[in-house]
Amino acid sequence: MNIAKVVVDVPASQTNRLFDYLIPEYLIGTVRPGMRVVVPFGPRKIMGFVLELTDQSDFDKLKKISEVMDVIPVLTPELLELGKWISEKTLSFYISAYQAMLPQVLKAKYKKELLRLTKEELPDLLEEIFAHRDTLAYEEFVERQGSLAALQKAMQEGLIEVRYLVKTRETKKTETMIKANRNFMDLEAAIAELPPQASKQKEILSYMADNSEPVSQKKLCSILGTTRATIKQLIEKGLLTEYHQEIYRNPYEDEDYERTFPLELTEEQADAIAPIQEDIAAEKHDVFLLHGVTGSGKTEVYLQSIQKVIEKGKEAIVLVPEIALTPQTVQRFKGRFGSNVAVLHSALSAGEKFDEWRKIQRKEVQVVVGARSAVFAPFENLGIIIIDEEHETSYKQEDHPRYHARDVAIFRGDHHNCPVVLGSATPLLETYARAQKGVYQLLSLTKRMNNASMPTVDLVDMRQELHAGNRSMFSWKLKEAIEDRLAKKEQTVLFLNRRGYSTFVMCRDCGHVVECPHCDIALTYHRNNERLKCHYCSHEEPMPVQCPSCQSETIRYFGTGTQKVEESLTKLIPNARIIRMDVDTTRKKGAHEKLLNQFGNGEADILLGTQMIAKGLDFPNVTLVGVLAADSLLHLPDFRAAEKTFQLLTQVSGRAGRHTLPGEVVVQTYTPEHYSVELASQYDYPSFYRKEMEMRRAFHYPPYFFLTLITVSHQNQVKAIEVTKKITLLLNNELSPQASLLGPTPSPLTRIKDRYRYQCMIKYRNEPGLSKSIRKILAMFEEEIRQNDLLINVDMQPYQLM
Numbered sequence: 109m110n111i112a113k114v115v116v117d118v119p120a121s122q123t124n125r126l127f128d129y130l131i132p133e134y135l136i137g138t139v140r141p142g143m144r145v146v147v148p149f150g151p152r153k154i155m156g157f158v159l160e161l162t163d164q165s166d167f168d169k170l171k172k173i174s175e176v177m178d179v180i181p182v183l184t185p186e187l188l189e190l191g192k193w194i195s196e197k198t199l200s201f202y203i204s205a206y207q208a209m210l211p212q213v214l215k216a217k218y219k220k221e222l223l224r225l226t227k228e229e230l231p232d233l234l235e236e237i238f239a240h241r242d243t244l245a246y247e248e249f250v251e252r253q254g255s256l257a258a259l260q261k262a263m264q265e266g267l268i269e270v271r272y273l274v275k276t277r278e279t280k281k282t283e284t285m286i287k288a289n290r291n292f293m294d295l296e297a298a299i300a301e302l303p304p305q306a307s308k309q310k311e312i313l314s315y316m317a318d319n320s321e322p323v324s325q326k327k328l329c330s331i332l333g334t335t336r337a338t339i340k341q342l343i344e345k346g347l348l349t350e351y352h353q354e355i356y357r358n359p360y361e362d363e364d365y366e367r368t369f370p371l372e373l374t375e376e377q378a379d380a381i382a383p384i385q386e387d388i389a390a391e392k393h394d395v396f397l398l399h400g401v402t403g404s405g406k407t408e409v410y411l412q413s414i415q416k417v418i419e420k421g422k423e424a425i426v427l428v429p430e431i432a433l434t435p436q437t438v439q440r441f442k443g444r445f446g447s448n449v450a451v452l453h454s455a456l457s458a459g460e461k462f463d464e465w466r467k468i469q470r471k472e473v474q475v476v477v478g479a480r481s482a483v484f485a486p487f488e489n490l491g492i493i494i495i496d497e498e499h500e501t502s503y504k505q506e507d508h509p510r511y512h513a514r515d516v517a518i519f520r521g522d523h524h525n526c527p528v529v530l531g532s533a534t535p536l537l538e539t540y541a542r543a544q545k546g547v548y549q550l551l552s553l554t555k556r557m558n559n560a561s562m563p564t565v566d567l568v569d570m571r572q573e574l575h576a577g578n579r580s581m582f583s584w585k586l587k588e589a590i591e592d593r594l595a596k597k598e599q600t601v602l603f604l605n606r607r608g609y610s611t612f613v614m615c616r617d618c619g620h621v622v623e624c625p626h627c628d629i630a631l632t633y634h635r636n637n638e639r640l641k642c643h644y645c646s647h648e649e650p651m652p653v654q655c656p657s658c659q660s661e662t663i664r665y666f667g668t669g670t671q672k673v674e675e676s677l678t679k680l681i682p683n684a685r686i687i688r689m690d691v692d693t694t695r696k697k698g699a700h701e702k703l704l705n706q707f708g709n710g711e712a713d714i715l716l717g718t719q720m721i722a723k724g725l726d727f728p729n730v731t732l733v734g735v736l737a738a739d740s741l742l743h744l745p746d747f748r749a750a751e752k753t754f755q756l757l758t759q760v761s762g763r764a765g766r767h768t769l770p771g772e773v774v775v776q777t778y779t780p781e782h783y784s785v786e787l788a789s790q791y792d793y794p795s796f797y798r799k800e801m802e803m804r805r806a807f808h809y810p811p812y813f814f815l816t817l818i819t820v821s822h823q824n825q826v827k828a829i830e831v832t833k834k835i836t837l838l839l840n841n842e843l844s845p846q847a848s849l850l851g852p853t854p855s856p857l858t859r860i861k862d863r864y865r866y867q868c869m870i871k872y873r874n875e876p877g878l879s880k881s882i883r884k885i886l887a888m889f890e891e892e893i894r895q896n897d898l899l900i901n902v903d904m905q906p907y908q909l910m
């Protein structure tokens with residue numbers, strides 16, 4: 109097989125196919141599918157992925173592969189298949205799909221180095237080039253025409269490994285090490301010769317004489333209370349030497365984790381885990397929905413399922429939403445499986461992520477816990493995939509390729525014949541609907557552990573507060589409850605959703621929200637021309653001066669920021685200690701954890717924050733949760749607004765009273781009668797599901813209809829509108845009469861970074877030709893996309909409608 113079929117790194121529709129390249133003689137047998145290669149392409153040399161090997165081509169004159177970038181394939185055959193599937197499903201280019209599966213470090217330019225791992229002689233072919241050195245630049249290996257086959261073999265035998273040296277600083281961490289340059293007798297002699305006032309230098313030397321091991325400069329300074337300058341004097345005298353040593357990056361030190369052991373399952377847990385474990389044993393693929401209220405012990409079900417997988421010698425992927433990937437969460441998995449767990453988290457540096465990824469690639473771990481992209485972990489023997497909080501929208505990637513981790517998980521589960529477990533207290537409507545239809549298997553945990561009850565939820569009608577003369581953003585009830593906790597030295601979590609800031613218009617007197625007459629979606633306020641617009645259809649109207657419902661003049665747009673809340677809270681309850689958590693206070697690396705630790709240590713009475721505090725927090729001393737404006741999500745221009753409100757209120761409520769102290773939740777709202785607010789306060793998911801499904805059916809939304817969202821953006825507004833119109837016209841000719849096409853209409857966020865955004869949306873039940881039609885249309889605009897800075901985004905499964 110001397111021909112490689114390659115996907116090249118040119119994201120364009122003409123190049124979105126396989127190109128044939130000749131494998132040079134000396135690389136035959138070593139080039140394998142899943143490796144990255146450098147190939148000539150036009151006048152340039154570019155990167156590409158080898159997908160297949162063959163020995164015939166339809167073309168006569170083939171160019172040769174210039175170079176291989178990997179010695180061992182970075183993508184497995186399964187991931188190569190998966191990439192094709194993703195690119196078809198999401199209308200993205202093959203190259204984008206493959207790039208998305210690899211850690212950042214492998215996308216950047218880097219140098220490679222071969223590292224000797226053995227003290228023994230290497231096989232002749234290699235030792236000749238290594239010449240007893242410990243490391244060898246890969247370039248030198250190539251120049252001297254080293255045998256790749258021999259290298260591959262040596263790597264498989266663990267004699268050599270490839271190290272990637274990236275030029276960015278973060279990928280390589282080193283520390284300065286100090287070691288004695290003389291034996292200890294000489295050091296003692298040197299001490300005697302130093303003048304009496306050089307006491308610090310003497311101390312250092314005697315420490316080095318007593319401890320023969322090299323020591324890091326940092327440690328030396330801190331033990332002896334000395335400085336770099338003093339050490340340097342000794343280095344200059346030739347008594348000590350310094351060198352730099354790479355630190356093995358381990359952001360989650362294993363010894364920090366307290367070991368935990370399997371708990372005896374409750375009856376409900378045992379019933380839920382049985383079918384999962386049966387699938388693991390029988391190597392069978394099913395999708396399970398584990399529907400369990402917060403605190404019902406879902407994690408223990410995950411852990412004991414994973415245990416079974418490990419015992420079978422297989423591997424497990426656990427996905428957790430980015431913001432729930434806290435040290436607390438990591439502890440639960442590391443505590444049970446120790447160093448058998450890799451963690452993939454976006455807060456890790458590119459180098460740290462790469463280290464974790466390599467542990468997976470080398471099969472040094474059997475479990476990975478991570479955010480969305482961990483679903484691509486290059487395991488080859490998967491025994492289970494778990495997606496916790498499966499309803500979270502962060503599982504959908506909002507950039508090329510626009511894949512959903514759930515779909516990828518199910519693809520992989522099917523490939524590996526293993527179960528996929530979706531866990532949530534508030535499943536996505538689509539997921540629950542599939543479980544109802546029997547496409548997924550429903551497993552339920554209805555009780556909280558230790559028979560703890562869910563905290564009681566009080567709905568406070570903010571319209572009545574206003575009528576009674578309270579103009580503050582805190583109801584009397586909430587203020588009293590906070591003061592009560594302060595007196596009892598218990599803690600409060602206050603939740604404010606900032607999304608939807610200043611967008612919808614509401615009457616503060618009667619809670620009426622202005623909605624589109626055609627779409628059942630709140631209209632969005634546009635400050636520049638004082639108009640209200642629907643972002644699904646093209647309806648618009650002027651900003652009303654009076655409430656259309658009660659004629660009050662207190663109708664205005666709605667929204668407040670966390671900072672403002674903190675200010676008024678401080679005025680209202682001056683002695684409360686507050687920690688504010690939002691994008692502003694958590695920007696710095698590690699800030700998130702630091703603030704949570706402070707709160708956990710009781711350094712504050714109130715944790716005030718945005719959606720980032722809604723998940724995963726588990727503080728025993730929190731007995732009150734306050735939701736300042738339950739409605740802020742409800743009126744987003746999004747057909748999932750009610751569902752998101754229900755999810756959020758449920759999640760937030762779950763933060764209170766998780767342990768022995770009973771919890772209380774106060775929810776402030778202008779629409780206490782809205783079914784999502786009311787049913788969330790009763791923890792009644794099934795009723796919410798039924799009600800919401802009726803709405804979806806009536807207004808033709810998922811899961812009854814599929815949606816495709818096309819967003820066009822350009823610096824020139826006219827251009828953006830024009831292109832959107834053209835696309836709409838073209839689509840109109842292609843769609844069946846059952847499909848409906850909405851738009852062109854401005855996106856809810858009409859201008860971002862000086863680019864105007866327009867969109868159109870397709871609602872349909874069955875359009876088998878849709879992908880092809882859209883690809884055709886996209887190809888027509890490709891020239892303009894390249895030349896004219898036009899952007900057209902197609903989302904086949906939109907979760908963000910902004």
Ligand code: ADP
Pocket residue numbers: 371372373374377400401402403404405406407408557
């Ligand atoms: P969920 O993930 O459903 O929100 P958790 O897994 O966090 O629930 O469980 C809540 C608490 O109950 C945790 O502190 C957990 O350790 C504990 N727990 C779970 N299962 C058991 C069990 N079988 N016996 C005793 N405690 C349990």
Ligand code: ZN
Pocket residue numbers: 624625626627628642643644645646647
């Ligand atoms: Zn509308």
Ligand code: ZN
Pocket residue numbers: 615616617618619620655656657658659660
């Ligand atoms: Zn009104």
